[in-house]
Amino acid sequence: PVGQEWQIQGTNGVDNTTALLTQPVGLDYFKTRPEFYTTGNIFWKNNYAPIGLQNPDNTGTEGNCTWYAHGRLKELGGNAAALNSMSGNANQWHNQLSNGATIVDSNDVQFGDIAQWTRNGMNHVAVVERVYIDSSGVKKVVVSESHYRTNYDGGGEGTLHRIFEYRADNPDRYIRVPRA
DSSP states (O other), X not given: OOOTTOOXXXXXSSSSOSBOOOSOOOHHHHHTOHHHHSTTOHHHHTTOSOTTSSOTTOOSSXXXXXXXXXXXXHHXXXXXXXXXXXXXXXXXXXXXXXXXXXXXXXXXXXXXXXXXEOGGGOOEEEEEEEEEEOTTSOEEEEEEEEESSOXXXXXXXXXXXXXXXXXXXXXXXXXXXXXX
């Protein structure tokens, strides 16, 4: 896991206003950005948002990876039509691409790509916040993510938001969504 050396530092390099999410954030972060995480999010509208986001029919868990990735990519300026085409479970997104969204491999991964895991029944997506080469020459990605059932934060069922570091070749693939 990423340690305390990771903080919200700088901006995303795209519009120079959106903070990089390199530390966990709480529910208030998402409540203050409804255009991305509540009323402007297709997963919130379809009751796949975490508890506490004022949708009475929500999932009842602390998090949801598809809700989070959809909202975070919108927040980063991702094309809404491309994002809305990925409306199924996380393990289906690579088969639902349209409107310029493409698959890229770990050699080409960059900030703002979606990391996707589907092997061995996995069903997860996360957002790449940082790509770097570590001191031993290994390419790594720092992702921000939410989890539907897995509890990484010590709360109830699921995880609202966490930051984690992986080898760049760990996800099965990356999805790049064009900017709006």
